[in-house]
Structure formats: structure tokens, C-alpha cells
Amino acid sequence: VFFSSTYFVLHSGKLDLASNKYLRNLVASKIESDHITYSEAMLGRTNLEYSKWIRRDDSWGGGIELAILTQEYETEICVINTECGGRIDYFGEDRHFPYRVFLLYDNLHYDPVYLVTYDVVQQKELIQTKFHRNDEAILALAKDLVEQFNSSTLDDIEHSTSYKKNPSGTSSESHLMHVKL
Numbered sequence: 001v002f003f004s005s006t007y008f009v010l011h012s013g014k015l016d017l018a019s020n021k022y023l024r025n026l027v028a029s030k031i032e033s034d035h036i037t038y039s040e041a042m043l044g045r046t047n048l049e050y051s052k053w054i055r056r057d058d059s060w061g062g063g064i065e066l067a068i069l070t071q072e073y074e075t076e077i078c079v080i081n082t083e084c085g086g087r088i089d090y091f092g093e094d095r096h097f098p099y100r101v102f103l104l105y106d107n108l109h110y111d112p113v114y115l116v117t118y119d120v121v122q123q124k125e126l127i128q129t130k131f132h133r134n135d136e137a138i139l140a141l142a143k144d145l146v147e148q149f150n151s152s153t154l155d156d157i158e159h160s161t162s163y164k165k166n167p168s169g170t171s172s173e174s175h176l177m178h179v180k181l
Contacts, residue, residue: 001109002061008112009101010073013127023069024055030068038064061110066091076100076133078142083107086146088139099130102142104149113142 007019016022028051031038035047043050043064053059070077070092077091078100090100102113115128115138131138 001111002065005103005110005112006061006066006069006077009077009103009114009129010069010075011129013112013114013129020057023061023065024059026072027061027065027068028052028055030072031064063089063091070095070097075130078102078139079105079110080113080142080146081105081107082146082149086143086150088142096133098133100133101129101131102138104145106149113145115141 003020003023004015007023008015011019031043031047031051031054038047038050040046045053054061054065066077066079074092074095074097076093076095076097076099079089079091080102081087081089082104083106104111104113112129115131117126117128118124119126
């Protein structure tokens with residue numbers, strides 16, 4: 001789920017069955033190529049053991065993998081922790097990348113956060129996963145999404161939404177969502 005969700009937000013809402021393997025290999029290659037940064041002290045096991053472990057289908061990603069992916073994609077990754085009062089951990093914030101993506105984390109799973117806009121003129125939904133890093137409105141919506149997530153029942157959790165109305169109110173309506181992958 002970690003790699004599927006991360007791929008989804010980094011690739012503008014694209015779902016790809018091969019994405020898990022692709023991202024695992026990308027992370028493992030980066031770890032293997034830098035024994036100083038990714039030392040045994042940091043990884044909790046040898047560099048080689050960790051890179052083999054992260055390539056396994058049953059291994060979960062986390063902070064180390066997010067730090068690598070934010071650099072590889074030159075995109076800030078914001079992880080909203082629903083179990084810690086909506087605390088947001090920013091990966092790549094110090095790099096000042098122009099765009100950011102969001103993941104929702106409940107201390108067990110990472111789920112993608114995305115904006116769905118229904119364009120009534122074109123009669124179709126548009127999905128946006130990357131946002132300008134200075135877009136405070138999206139950040140506020142993400143925080144609202146956490147509140148909604150935390151107040152939901154288990155039946156409601158699959159699709160929590162936070163609404164954002166178009167200022168013109170005529171051509172489209174948007175809402176921020178997350179989905180369990």
C-alpha cells in the first residue's frame with residue numbers, strides 16, 4: 001500500500017501494478033549507492049540487507065523511503081498523521097521544491113490524498129495530486145480531511161472528503177479526497 005499510494009500521488013493519479021516493484025528498486029538502488037548516508041546505524045541493518053529487504057513484496061516503506069523519493073522526484077511529500085492530531089511531516093521541505101503531494105497515514109497504512117474537480121462544461125472528473133507548495137488553501141483542506149477522517153466510522157473511511165467550492169460557483173466543483181488502496 002505504501003508504494004502504490006506514493007506512486008499514485010507522484011504520478012498524477014496513475015495506478016500501475018508494476019509501480020511497487022519500480023519504486024522498491026529505485027529506493028534499493030539509491031541505498032546501495034550511498035553507504036555513508038544509508039549506514040547500518042541509520043538503517044538498523046547493513047546496507048545490503050536493507051536493500052534486499054525493501055525489495056520484498058511484504059516489506060513496508062516509511063520515512064527512509066519517503067526521504068529518498070522526495071529527492072528523486074524533486075517533490076515535497078507531506079504525510080498527515082491521523083493518529084497524532086493531524087501532525088504533518090514534511091519530507092523535502094528544506095529543498096524548496098515547487099510542488100508537494102500528500103499522503104494520509106494512520107500509523108498502519110499510507111493512503112493517497114488528491115483533489116477531484118468535476119468540470120460541468122466538459123462533464124468529466126479531473127484528478128490532481130500535485131500542488132504548489134505555497135497553496136495554503138490545499139493545506140487547510142488537508143487538515144479538514146484529517147478531522148473528517150478521525151470523526152468517520154469504519155464504513156465511511158474509504159472515501160473521506162473535504163469540499164472546496166470554486167469561487168465562481170459555476171463551471172466546476174472540487175473536493176479533496178483520500179482512498180484506501
